Amino acid sequence: MTALKERLDADLLEEEEEEEDTQEDEYLTFLIGQEEYGIEIRYVTEIIGIQNITEVPDMPPFIKGVINLRGKVIPVMDVRLRFGVEARPYDDRTCIVVINIGDTLVGLIVDRVFEVLDIPKTDLEPPPRVRKGEESRFIQGMGKVGDKVKIILNAEKLLYEQNA
């Protein structure tokens, strides 16, 4: 009986791992200002163009408001403003990356979306110890791709890290 249960548990664990395996090491990259950022693909549910945003009172400036995502009302965050980068008018390349963390959907407004990249763990480095700028608080690591470096963001921190 116990043996069976253990086996079942092990199977379940394996399954979970497998599922994550398929998406592990994959990152969606996007542009803010001149820098390229990446976010773990498992958080991303879709990418949409810029929408009409309804402002919500009493929010920090980087929370632009809410949008209607096929009948679901989700908040959107301007990542530029989150990073303390100067605001810039939205254009037809501006995208909203919808991410899902713990069943909470949030749209991230980014300048433009690039691609999905595979960055093996071996190519990841811890965040630099000294780095100025607001966004350093949200960095999970640095990913080497060829001779370029992408800044990998910690989605959780991006959403929930308190303002300094």
Place this chain on the structure above:
Amino acid sequence: MSFENLEEKADLVKYFVSEIREMLDEVEPQIIAMEKDASFGRVDGEVLNTIFRLFHSLKGSASFLDLKTITSITHEAENLLDIFRRGEAFLNSRYVDLLIRTTDFIRKILDAVEKQLHDGGYENDAEQIISELRNTLSGAAAGESGDSSPGRPCEIEPEPCSSEANGVAGERLMANFVAESREILDEAERTLLALEKDPGSAELAGRAFRALHSFKGNAGFMGYGELEEVAHRAETLLEKIRDGEKNCDPVSISFLLIAVDALRDGVACLEMGGPPRVEGKNEIVEYLAKMAGEAAPQDTPSAPVTDGGLTSVQESEVPKGAPKEEPASNQQFIRVDLEKLDRSQKENKKVELVITGEETEVDKTIIEQISDPLVHLIRNAVDHGIEAPEERRRLGKPETARVNLAAKHSAGEVWIVVEDDGRGLDRSKILRRAVEKGLLPPGREESIKDEEVWRLIFEPGFSTADKVTSISGRGVGMDVVKRNIERLRGRIDIRTRPGAGTMFAIRIPLTLAIIEGMVVKVGNSRYTIPISSIKESFQPLSGQLTVAPDGQEVVRVRGELLPVVRLHELYRIPPPRFNRLEEGILIVVESDNKKCCLFVDELVGQQQIVIKGLSRYLGQVRGVSGCAILGDGDVSLILDVAGLINSLEERGQLA
């Protein structure tokens, strides 16, 4: 009843059998539980009532299907239970055992009924059980305790005052209780009134708490359950207020005062030799509990009080424990039963209750909330609306009055109408009472519109019954009715014609998530205001506007001064198109009888909206209760009128 169509009967019988089995499944554990209690000499009156009602319904259904054996057995069982129920005899394990054997026997017959469609062939066995029930009955009625097990009378309410056994000592105790209660309740009332003026005072709340606490103790000692319960609930609420866990708002105070009044009446009734009952106890208790943020006391799973017949059979269409969303037959709200109307006959009124639209499907939450209000409305109709038969005859009306209860669907709403053909509402009487109760400043009687007069009867504390009768007239009912309906985002309207009758029309949205909203524009933003909280909207004239010394803008609307809230300032959004109040629109909104004016650029239009929550990520947003998606796909925030008015009040901007 005879059935020409055998198939029809077969269907009905099948229905009946499964129905009865369900009832038995429900009643047996209760009987067994009762046995346990019985050995301690006390039985919960409510449990006994439930069991009684189940047997009663069973009898009704059986007689409808012409199942004579079952009918006669259940009849005897019912008689026996009635004796216990009325507290006329002791209940002990022997009777419990007999009741269980009765239900077992009924089950046995059911098996046969299922096959042969009648309950013949069991007459002899039945005879035995019936005679046993009868013997027990006469034994019980004679006060014989059956066996030697000690048993106290299993009264629903121990009533020492009415029980002769307590004799002189009991009477003296009661006299003491009455005298002391008077003092305690006076003290409680004085303190509550002081607390109303000084809501922050923990000291006053503590004093009121102690008064009710002593009252509770005394009532408990005397065994006056209802008085004790009401005092207990009031005490709990006061405790929370004292400890700062609950705001001391005027509503809480008024309910506490109602409770104290009710207790006082209960004591007075006791003194007159009546039972220590608290009129409207359930509502009072429920509201006190709600105010204290507690779950309302669980009512005993109410067995349908029906007048027998098919009603109970149909009742089973509602699956037990059905998920909330699932539409359920509104059969349930028709448990506004005939028992209550029977009472009116005792008071020499003849009333016929006509129910139409039972098949109307209603959300279960609605049924739960609406059934008490309906009981109130019907009671009120019978009690206040309908004249005595002599008077009706004199007026040329049929002696038997009619009360209609009708339900139907209409445009996404449920309409429920309670209508009587009585005397109609009396404008001058209502006005007089309203002035008396301080609900209306004197001198305004002439100018007030009829509709506004009728609405006065929904004010807390209003009651026009010249005397308080057993059925209604305590003034708790109508405001509870209105509150319950408003909680469902519904509306209640009154139409009345002197001499011809009164109609209460209730409209409740089918799903709670859909409301009528008014979309307004401020600058580039569109907000939605629930129609139910809008009183009126208008373009102000400069003569109506003033600025208070603290800078608060105030508008005069028919003698009332209302603070103006500029929505763009509230929400800190880009300035509106119009800056001068005279250019835009003012919307008068109301919550809990408090009003303020919202300043917006324009009204976009009224529409039905589906309420959606704002994202959890954003948390609670001040002044916003949710959002809705408008026709063009944009999101519009829904204004939280109650929250807005409360925050104004906290800032001292509402009188």
